[in-house]
Amino acid sequence: MIWKNTSDSASHTVTPDKPFKDLYSGDFGSNGVIPPGKTYQFLFTQEAQIKYHCDPHPWMRGEIDVVHGALTS
Numbered sequence: 001m002i003w004k005n006t007s008d009s010a011s012h013t014v015t016p017d018k019p020f021k022d023l024y025s026g027d028f029g030s031n032g033v034i035p036p037g038k039t040y041q042f043l044f045t046q047e048a049q050i051k052y053h054c055d056p057h058p059w060m061r062g063e064i065d066v067v068h069g070a071l072t073s
């Protein structure tokens, strides 16, 4: 999953409400801020439900629901 700070003059973070660790990718969350034009990406390899927010702007919130999909031919 990729977060991109696009047309904004402010920097933001992707910060989990509660710490989350993926067995493969490790700790989830941007280390520090994502400046305008930059991205943060994280590979989820397990099912998870994660609520997250932006540290400087706590009213900016999101939720991720990672589900195990099946490939259909």
Ligand SMILES: [Cu+2]
Residues within 6 Å of the ligand: 010, 011, 012, 013, 054, 055, 056, 057, 060
């Ligand atoms: Cu923000």
